[in-house]
Amino acid sequence: MKWSFNFLRGSADDQRIENLKGLSLFKRLTARELRELDELLHERSYQKDEVIFDEGDTGLGLFIVLSGRVKIVSSHAALQRLAPEFGPGDCFGELALFEEEQRTARAVALEPTQVLALFRSEFVSLLERDRGIGVKILFELSRTVVWRSRKLLANEPHLPTV
C-alpha cells in the first residue's frame, strides 16, 4: 500500500480516501464520512526502535499502522501474550479513546513505520456532531476489543467467562 499524504495538495483526494477505506476500522464509512474523518487524522513516521508510546504514559489517542511493524512490550504478561506485534491495518492503544488512563504497554517501531493517530478529544467532537460516523467506528472498535478480550480469556483459563 503506497501512502502519499501531502496536506498542501489537499488532504481529501480520492486516493487517500480509498486508502482509508481499506483500513478495517473505517471499512463501513462512506466517502463523505471518510473525508470528514480525514480532517482529524494525524500521520506520523517512526524510525526502527523508536518508542511510539510508553507504559505509564497518559493515553490520549488510538494509533493505526499504515506500514511497518510495531512491537508491544508490557509488564503485564497476559497483555504481552495477547498481541505482541501489530502490522499494516492493525490498530493499537484503542482504550485511550474511551478514557484518559495510563498506557499499560510500550509500543516500539520494529522497522520504519507509518501510523495514523486519532486523538480522543477530536474523536469525541466528531461523535457529538456526526453520530453516524461515531457508531460505525465504535462498532468496529468494539469488535476488536471483544476479539482481544476473548483471546485474553482463552489464554487465562482461571478467569471466568461470561
Next chain:
Amino acid sequence: MRNKPEPGILTWGVIIVVTGLILYLFERILWLVVPGLLALVGYYCLQPLVQALVRAGLKHRTAGKVVTGLLFLVTVLGVILLLSLATTRAAGWQAVTAHYVQGGLDFLGKTEAQLGEKLPLMKRSALVQSTPTNLDAAAGQFVEKYLGRLLLQMIYWLPSLLLVPYLTYFILQDGNRFKKHMIRSVPNAFFEKTLLLFDRVDRSLQSYLIGMVKLTFLDTACLGLGLWLLGISYPILLGLIAAVLAWLPYVGSLAGCVLVVMVAATDFPNELVTIYGCMVLFLCVRLLDDFVFLPLTVGRSLRFHPVLSVLMLFLGAAVAGPAGLLLVLPVLGVVAVITETLGQVLTDERLRKRYRHARQLQRTMAEVG
C-alpha cells in the same frame, strides 16, 4: 483521569510577564488583532455551518467558500449601510447625544442639590455650588469633543473590519491543515502532548469567545426587555450597547449602567422611580450574569480568582489601555494553558529521554546511510 499538577509561583510569574509582553505587542498592532479576534469568533460561529454543508455532501473547501462568501456579502452590505447612515445622520446623532448628555448632567445636578438639602455637609461642597452653571457648557463640550472623535474612529476602523471575512475565510479553509502541519513538525516524543496543547487552547478560546457572544445576546434580551417595560427609549439598542460594554470586565457594566441612567434621566426627568428602576434592572442582570448566564455560556474557561482578575485588569490597562482591559483575560487564559502544558512537557524526564533516543537513532541512521 489523572490530576494535573497546579502551576507554581514561578510558572505564574512567567504567565503574567508573557501576558504583559503580548498585550504590549497587541497594542502596537491593534488594527490586526481586532479583526483577527473577530475572525476567530466568526470561525467558531461558522464552523458548525461548514460542517453541516460537508455532511450534506459538499467538499470541505467548497463548503468553506460558500459560507465565507455569504459572510463577505453580509459584511460589505453592513459597512455600506453603516457608512451611509453615518454620513446622513451624523448631525442628528450629535443632537441626540447632546440631548441625553444634558439630561444626564441635569440629573446629576438635581441629585447633588437634593443631597445638599438633606446633608448640610454636601451643601458647602464646591462641586454642588458650581454644577448648575457648568452643566450646559459641559454637555456641549462633551459632544463636540467626543462624538466627532468617535465617528472618525469608526471610519478609521472600517477597513480593518473588512479584513474579518478575509481572515475568517482562511481560518475556515486552511486552519485545520495549518494546525496539522504545525503538529507534523513536532518531534514524535512530544506529539501527543502537542495535540493536547492545541486542544486545550482551542477549547478555551472557543468556549470563551462563543460564550461571550451568547452572553451578549442574553444580556441584550434581558436588558432590552427590562428597559422596554420601564418605557425607556431605544431599549434594544441600549441593551446591546450595555451588553457589549460589559465585555470590559467590571468597568464595562458600570459604564453601561451610567449610559442607561443618562437616557432614563432625560426621558423621565421627574420620575426618580424609573431612574432607580434602571439601576435595579442593571443590578439584577449583573446577578443573573454571574450566577446563571456565565456558568451556562462561558463556563469555567478562562476564569481566574477575582483578585488575580482585578490585578491583571490593572496590568492590562497600564500596558495597553482600553484594548488591554478587553484582551487581558483571554490572553492570560491562553498563555496560562500554553505555559502549563509546556511546563509539563519540559519537566517530563521520560519525554525528554525519548526525544534524545530518537535523535540518537537518527544520527546512527545517518552514519550508516
